[in-house]
Amino acid sequence: MNHQIGKLYGIGVGPGDPDLLTLKAVKVLQQVSVVFTAASSKNDYSLALEIARPHIPKDARVHPLAFPMTQDVAAKQEAWAANAAIVADILKQGHDAAFLTLGDSLTFSTFGYLLRQIKDRYPQVAVETVPGITSYQASAAALNMPLVEGEESLLVLSGAQGGDRLREQHHKPDNVVFMKAYRNVPSICEALDEAGMLSHAAGVVSCSLPGEELIRDVSTLLRREPNYWTLIIAKKSNSNGTQEG
Amino acid sequence: MNHQIGKLYGIGVGPGDPDLLTLKAVKVLQQVSVVFTAASSKNDYSLALEIARPHIPKDARVHPLAFPMTQDVAAKQEAWAANAAIVADILKQGHDAAFLTLGDSLTFSTFGYLLRQIKDRYPQVAVETVPGITSYQASAAALNMPLVEGEESLLVLSGAQGGDRLREQHHKPDNVVFMKAYRNVPSICEALDEAGMLSHAAGVVSCSLPGEELIRDVSTLLRREPNYWTLIIAKKSNSNGTQEG
Structure with a gap:
């Protein structure tokens, strides 16, 4: 490959009020070329994206990742692994990417699952987590x-x-x-x-x-x-x- | 009085990184004419102010409030009451004011004490709390x-x-x-x-x-x-x- 692996950012976008984004979240969003959202729940998905939308550059790609709401552990693990592969693939193309979560990025958040998969399977990927208001x-x-x-x-x-x-x-x-x-x-x-x-x-x-x-x-x-x-x-x-x- | 009572904002400025301020905290700081800081601990005091400093207008007044580190309940209550009176006095002059706290404004914060005194003694004062990253x-x-x-x-x-x-x-x-x-x-x-x-x-x-x-x-x-x-x-x-x- 002739480009560096991109960086993954986990962004907590806060609970709803767009002004509860941190300055750091805004700075990161303005820099990344891909924005991942979790499509585990229609509510969560559309809301996190809606909150962050004003700060996402027009030319950035928004990429929903499916997180199944099942209790089936095997199905769930498979989904996390598949999503991590999608994310890693885009990072390997040299793109920086952000994953959006409602509230805080590590408090009852889907980002924790993705983070674990990325750390385990793609240890060469740099991850930076940006906290958010719960x-x-x-x-x-x-x-x-x-x-x-x-x-x-x-x-x-x-x-x-x-x-x-x-x-x-x-x-x-x-x-x-x-x-x-x-x-x-x-x-x-x-x-x-x-x-x-x-x-x-x-x-x-x-x-x-x-x-x-x-x-x-x-x-x-x-x-x-x-x-x-x-x-x-x-x-x-x-x-x-x-x-x- | 021929002016409105000012509004009191409780602002959580986050743990240290100035980029962990919220957009809301920045907007409020740019509008107020007085910024209160808690001088209970030298560490806390200077740090909260330092974090917020870039967003405090040059013509705003910074006003440290002394919060004694004593275990003497009576001395403490007296200090809270005195500080609330100082804050209320400035608000009554028509100024909007912000009280800075490290981290979140309602998590192990001095703002909680001030808030209670203001609510009890000056119920006519409008208070808006802005959360911060812990x-x-x-x-x-x-x-x-x-x-x-x-x-x-x-x-x-x-x-x-x-x-x-x-x-x-x-x-x-x-x-x-x-x-x-x-x-x-x-x-x-x-x-x-x-x-x-x-x-x-x-x-x-x-x-x-x-x-x-x-x-x-x-x-x-x-x-x-x-x-x-x-x-x-x-x-x-x-x-x-x-x-x-």
Whole structure:
């Protein structure tokens, strides 16, 4: 080959508001010739691309990679390997490329899977990861609600398994985040109630997206249609930082 | 009064790299006439200001607020109240103002304390919080190491109490972050070892600052001078996302 292998960038584009991109993400996007997006979920895919779009040069190629939503481990591994091969192939042509993820690039993100495949199979590829604002940080900001202070702890959970991950904690965390609470709001509210955290909880629906809603009383979510973009932040107590910090 | 009350912005400026500011933080900084910084720790103070400096207009006033490092609750509360009064006074003159914090504005940040005082004492003041990249996200990015994947959990702890906050967890989190491990590296390594997490741990010293170091074997930190800016990320196992995602 008469050209250098391109560099792979993992870019966290934040939760929705295009102004929550970092300067670094913008600089990288302006330089790469290929932009990969994950097509695992229609929501995630189109949104990450939409957020980044204003910073992607007109002549850059946008390349969706299919990430199957299956529970079949073999099928999944095959898909990751195939996607890594596609990415490596383009890098080997000398192109720098960016892979877009919603929120942070290494927090519940598809980029982690791609990264592992690339590191294992194509160790000669240079990878640079650019962090992004997570939906739970943006939600705390929208609520003007501290996430974690002083000597407190913060537990971040996917909402996909409902309240059980909180239930199994004998020492409850001082603060807990359930991302994508979605259909599991009832189970999560139950677990928060058992832990005495429900009255110190707040929610955000569609954080930093059009139609964002701040939910000061999380139990009202029980009476609504489940929304995919539902995030819950709860506290052990209405901590008073002046006493604990 | 013949002018409107100004707006207060809480700005997370990220962990050090000026390019990790968000576009939103930059836009806000370019608009405000007063920039508050926390002078609780010389390190924090000068660094947050240094990161933001290129985006602060020449004619903006930089105003350090003293936050005492005391354990005396009464002295601390008095200081928060006094600082809130200073901020409110400037806002009442019609100025918009930003308060700078390292990392994220609501993650182990002094802004949380100011926010509470302002909300309690000056409910007429509008506050907008702008999230920032945390040191643990930037560290995971520098290490190219996923923070949390699939159905895993992430526990974020201050390092100030050593390893005990991890020890008290009967169900160990899948992933744990100790921020500012500093002098508590030995205690934290001990707790990680007990939890079987030490061999899946990595560290970053001075993340995204000049002299940043990636520490692939955290136990080497035990043989070094403690560094204030030491962060440790550890995993229950070398999780394989293709199996868990």
